[in-house]
Amino acid sequence: MTLYRACRVETLAIAWLDDFTVVYHRPSGITHLLTAPAPEILAALGEAGMTLPDLHARLAASFELGDADGGGLPARIAELVAAGLVEPV
Amino acid sequence: MRHAFSVRIGPVGFRVGSDWRAPIAQLADLYAGYPAPQDGVPDFTVRLFAARPWRRVVRPSVMIGGDYVLPEAAPLPLAQGLLAAEMGMNLQMALGQRRYLLLHASAVERDGRALLMTGQSGAGKSTLAALLSRRGWRLMGDEFALLDPATGLVHAFPRLVSLKNQAIGVVERAAPEARFGPLLAGTPKGDIRHLVPDAAAVAAMDRPARPALLLFPSFGFDPAERVVPPSEAFVRLTQASTNYVALGERGFDALTGLVQAIPARAIDYPDTDSAIAQVEAAWAAS
Amino acid sequence: MTDGWLLARALRSPDSTRALDAAGWTDLLAIARAEQMIGTLAYRLEPVAKPPAVARILDDARASADHGRTLALWEAEAARRVLAPLGIRLVLLKGTAFVAADLMAGQGRSIGDLDILVPHASLDAVEAALLGAGWEWVKPDPYDDAYYRQWMHELPPLIHRDRDRMIDVHHTILPLTARITPDAAALLDGTIEVAPGLWTLSLADMIVHAAAHLFADGDLAGGMRNLWDVDRLCREFGEGQPDFYAAVCDRARHHGLLAQVERAFRLCARLYATPLTIDLARRRSDTLYLRRLTARDGWGRATRAVTRQAFYIRSHYLRMPPAMLARHLWTKWRKGGAGPSAG
Numbered sequence: 001m002t003l004y005r006a007c008r009v010e011t012l013a014i015a016w017l018d019d020f021t022v023v024y025h026r027p028s029g030i031t032h033l034l035t036a037p038a039p040e041i042l043a044a045l046g047e048a049g050m051t052l053p054d055l056h057a058r059l060a061a062s063f064e065l066g067d068a069d070g071g072g073l074p075a076r077i078a079e080l081v082a083a084g085l086v087e088p089v
Numbered sequence: 090m091r092h093a094f095s096v097r098i099g100p101v102g103f104r105v106g107s108d109w110r111a112p113i114a115q116l117a118d119l120y121a122g123y124p125a126p127q128d129g130v131p132d133f134t135v136r137l138f139a140a141r142p143w144r145r146v147v148r149p150s151v152m153i154g155g156d157y158v159l160p161e162a163a164p165l166p167l168a169q170g171l172l173a174a175e176m177g178m179n180l181q182m183a184l185g186q187r188r189y190l191l192l193h194a195s196a197v198e199r200d201g202r203a204l205l206m207t208g209q210s211g212a213g214k215s216t217l218a219a220l221l222s223r224r225g226w227r228l229m230g231d232e233f234a235l236l237d238p239a240t241g242l243v244h245a246f247p248r249l250v251s252l253k254n255q256a257i258g259v260v261e262r263a264a265p266e267a268r269f270g271p272l273l274a275g276t277p278k279g280d281i282r283h284l285v286p287d288a289a290a291v292a293a294m295d296r297p298a299r300p301a302l303l304l305f306p307s308f309g310f311d312p313a314e315r316v317v318p319p320s321e322a323f324v325r326l327t328q329a330s331t332n333y334v335a336l337g338e339r340g341f342d343a344l345t346g347l348v349q350a351i352p353a354r355a356i357d358y359p360d361t362d363s364a365i366a367q368v369e370a371a372w373a374a375s
Numbered sequence: 376m377t378d379g380w381l382l383a384r385a386l387r388s389p390d391s392t393r394a395l396d397a398a399g400w401t402d403l404l405a406i407a408r409a410e411q412m413i414g415t416l417a418y419r420l421e422p423v424a425k426p427p428a429v430a431r432i433l434d435d436a437r438a439s440a441d442h443g444r445t446l447a448l449w450e451a452e453a454a455r456r457v458l459a460p461l462g463i464r465l466v467l468l469k470g471t472a473f474v475a476a477d478l479m480a481g482q483g484r485s486i487g488d489l490d491i492l493v494p495h496a497s498l499d500a501v502e503a504a505l506l507g508a509g510w511e512w513v514k515p516d517p518y519d520d521a522y523y524r525q526w527m528h529e530l531p532p533l534i535h536r537d538r539d540r541m542i543d544v545h546h547t548i549l550p551l552t553a554r555i556t557p558d559a560a561a562l563l564d565g566t567i568e569v570a571p572g573l574w575t576l577s578l579a580d581m582i583v584h585a586a587a588h589l590f591a592d593g594d595l596a597g598g599m600r601n602l603w604d605v606d607r608l609c610r611e612f613g614e615g616q617p618d619f620y621a622a623v624c625d626r627a628r629h630h631g632l633l634a635q636v637e638r639a640f641r642l643c644a645r646l647y648a649t650p651l652t653i654d655l656a657r658r659r660s661d662t663l664y665l666r667r668l669t670a671r672d673g674w675g676r677a678t679r680a681v682t683r684q685a686f687y688i689r690s691h692y693l694r695m696p697p698a699m700l701a702r703h704l705w706t707k708w709r710k711g712g713a714g715p716s717a718g
């Protein structure tokens with residue numbers, strides 16, 4: 001099963017602007033505007049890596065997930081992979 | 090090149106070369122009160138040239154070149170050579186400026202604090218800056234505000250104020266004593282006439298100012314005002330900056346710092362008198 | 376008369392810039408920008424005293440080059456993530472290779488597209504994977520597309536829809552229309568891993584590629600920068616290695632590109648005083664090449680239009696048999712915009 005790994009925290013510069021988390025990703029030079037649950041996903045994944053079911057369990061334990069079955073999670077992960085902030089390993 | 094002119098506008102030096110005398114003579118006349126580039130070495134070169142040698146004389150049309158170019162830039166008739174020179178200088182800033190975060194905004198200063206006004210073309214930021222400069226504000230620039238990532242201060246860039254269409258008459262009536270360039274009729278952007286910044290603006294152009302208020306004016310609506318949250322201000326300013334990405338993390342730090350430090354408001358206005366009153370009220374409240 | 380030699384002198388002996396006056400500096404900066412070498416110049420002149428205005432301009436140029444390096448390496452990383460599941464190694468070419476391997480040639484270098492080399496047999500898989508990961512065709516022009524696929528050494532250029540960056544996927548280093556056929560398999564066999572998952576050609580092949588690109592493919596556009604790459608590679612790896620130049624020549628002979636590599640060495644020595652340790656007899660045509668390479672005035676304008684046009688036609692001749700050349704130039708001219716611009 002695919003492990004997903006977040007980019008290292010020290011590669012990010014972060015500013016919190018009202019409801020948004022603005023992230024500057026140093027290796028790519030790209031600025032990302034994130035809203036929940038993207039910052040929570042990055043924090044939960046960490047650098048060690050995690051499978052989707054584990055990630056869902058972790059998020060469910062810490063936050064109230066909008067969709068209880070985690071149906072939106074693969075799409076959120078795919079966005080973060082496309083943005084280069086999460087890497088499948 | 091046959092004809093050349095050098096000038097410093099705020100912290101940025103330019104060299105403009107031309108195949109024709111007229112645009113250079115106009116620049117020299119309108120920028121007469123400005124200094125030369127620091128150490129005699131300009132930051133940017135602009136070239137006004139004929140696409141083919143014979144086009145220097147036969148239906149002369151001015152191509153815009155320089156250190157940085159847009160391949161698709163269309164030529165202008167020689168009668169609009171001054172506009173070509175201004176566009177060439179703006180282009181160098183838009184594509185080549187790497188020291189300051191370039192905000193597509195007009196800026197005026199009072200008591201060492203800067204008011205920034207940004208918006209789409211036609212929002213009236215040039216007009217408002219020109220009018221405010223007749224009412225005790227110092228004009229810092231009508232097109233670009235230069236935000237220094239190292240200090241958080243805004244540097245002035247008081248190039249010729251570019252007035253378009255109805256704004257020409259509005260400012261001519263408000264400032265009958267001011268100096269203007271020739272009326273350039275029928276340009277790709279309509280009628281254009283340049284206002285020469287007053288001597289005080291030029292004399293003080295090396296003095297940066299601390300940003301204090303950010304306004305997003307919109308012309309043509311009933312008077313209204315709303316607070317713009319920092320995230321929206323951030324996104325709109327990234328879109329109003331041609332070099333945010335090129336500055337990398339310095340740009341990120343400068344812009345997130347700016348929108349967190351100062352209030353931002355959107356103001357809708359039906360006419361310039363209302364606008365001036367709304368701007369003064371927003372300034373008093375900031 | 377001011378020309379590209381002003382830049383060449385500043386690069387080969389930075390101290391010589393102490394003699395420049397304001398006009399000289401202005402010309403130098405304009406030429407360096409036009410040759411896309413302002414970042415290189417900025418790094419090269421770092422230890423030299425400069426007027427404050429010049430120091431400021433070059434500081435900005437250095438920061439800009441550093442940022443460009445970051446973006447180039449990220450494009451490489453993005454491509455690595457696409458190729459890794461296919462089991463295809465990412466072989467970087469040109470500028471991105473120099474910065475990935477942290478070579479002197481990469482210092483301050485401007486980098487445009489990402490150029491990579493993949494086995495010919497993998498082209499279809501690579502193309503499909505890139506299209507599936509956000510890259511798109513730049514321009515659907517039927518003539519250019521057919522031309523590329525039939526005759527070129529690379530896929531038509533792809534651009535990433537979010538990052539707006541181009542990738543050129545090569546399967547060899549010269550177009551199939553060129554009469555020279557480098558040994559593409561040997562290029563791939565010789566690659567070295569310079570960072571986890573990032574590979575470059577061998578040192579000798581990097582030099583061969585630079586020379587091939589300059590003389591057997593291009594119209595010498597960007598030639599001052601290409602030769603600077605070769606000069607830096609030679610200095611970084613040739614020093615204290617008496618057999619270095621002979622080994623590179625052997626490799627060039629294997630690829631059928633000995634004449635091009637020898638010419639690159641000769642021109643490097645004349646432009647940048649590269650310390651060659653082999654004897655290469657001067658050719659009279661070298662002077663013509665140098666005239667073309669340095670055809671740039673103090674306003675950054677391309678000069679010597681006749682020499683330029685000659686090299687433009689020549690570059691097509693080198694790549695294509697004559698009947699094809701006529702057809703190609705005809706198609707290009709009819710669509711307007713052939714040849715180097717006068718601006």
